[in-house]
Amino acid sequence: MPIFPPTFQSDALPGRIAVVGAAGQLGRALVRRLGNRAIPVTRTALDITAGDAVRAAIADLQPDMVINCAAWTAVDAAEQDPQGCLAVNATAVGHLATACADHGVRFVQISTDYVFGADRARTTPYRESDVPGPLNAYGISKLAGEEAARACSDHVVIRTCGLYAASPEGPIRGRNFLDTMRVLATTKPEVRVVVDQVCTPSYVPHVAEGILRLLETGAIGTFQVVNEGQTSWYDLACELFQRAGIATRVIPIESSAYPSPVERPRYSVLDTSAFAATTRFRLPPWQAGVVDYLGEPSTRLTASPPPFPETIPCSPSS
């Protein structure tokens, strides 16, 4: 089985694919990959929490498929405003799914490893069929979003994990874990990072390619698309600094030493065998994502990074 497909060029996908959340990390990558097949839909054009606007947009745009990458992704902030988070990650997904069902449009919802975690003794990858159990408001909202997506019978739910991408602006603190680490490394001799949270942080262009490969098969249902392997945030930071030639030391800490009001999964590795069996491809190992991220010209640092706390977020968003 090839480890990764050549650049996506398939004609198997329909011509008009609305990418909702087109200004986000994953949305941008999908729009770039899809080229002139994409209908990019940003929050400026459509606030998905407005049901009437969603129905009007699907009727006007007449897409063949909608991929919803829009989400409330701020995990800590979700705990402070769970209703606001649910409105975006669940109720609004219902608006999109229902509108798609009414117009015979395939609906694709992006979800997360954070639908798991309640099984605190877990040490083996979660399969799609495992019973979810989220630990925090963000995970609860995304699980409700998966349910809402099923209002459209022609749906695909795709779970992914720990997304990071290079952006044209260069690394920005809080955009993703790798960006944050690179910004911190400009002024800190050492950073402390949690070592007891294990998952598969994934490089957005790899995930985008995997999503499109999956969609071109016409499969429906729930799938998991992440890089291969598993790691802790501590080991990811070590790999990043080593590959980037950064001298800043990485100190492993336990989650209990990290000042966050939100409990995060200790283990949320996603099994990708259903994706591999369906597409006959596997994404590259997570280390290859770090290499490719660093290879992007835009991973240069901004001239004046904003202030930041001593202890970095273990996962600024998920």
Ligand SMILES: NC(=O)c1ccc[n+]([C@@H]2O[C@H](COP(=O)([O-])OP(=O)(O)OC[C@H]3O[C@@H](n4cnc5c(N)ncnc54)[C@H](OP(=O)(O)O)[C@@H]3O)[C@@H](O)[C@H]2O)c1
């Ligand atoms: N980031 C991760 O580590 C991670 C991990 C696992 C799964 N996921 C899932 O993967 C998907 C993509 O994540 P991402 O990292 O690309 O997210 P992102 O960069 O935070 O982008 C999310 C986008 O959603 C838009 N949005 C938020 N509220 C909206 C609303 N009410 N109406 C319309 N658009 C709205 C945002 O608009 P603005 O640009 O205006 O803010 C933003 O462009 C999400 O479903 C997320 O839950 C992410």
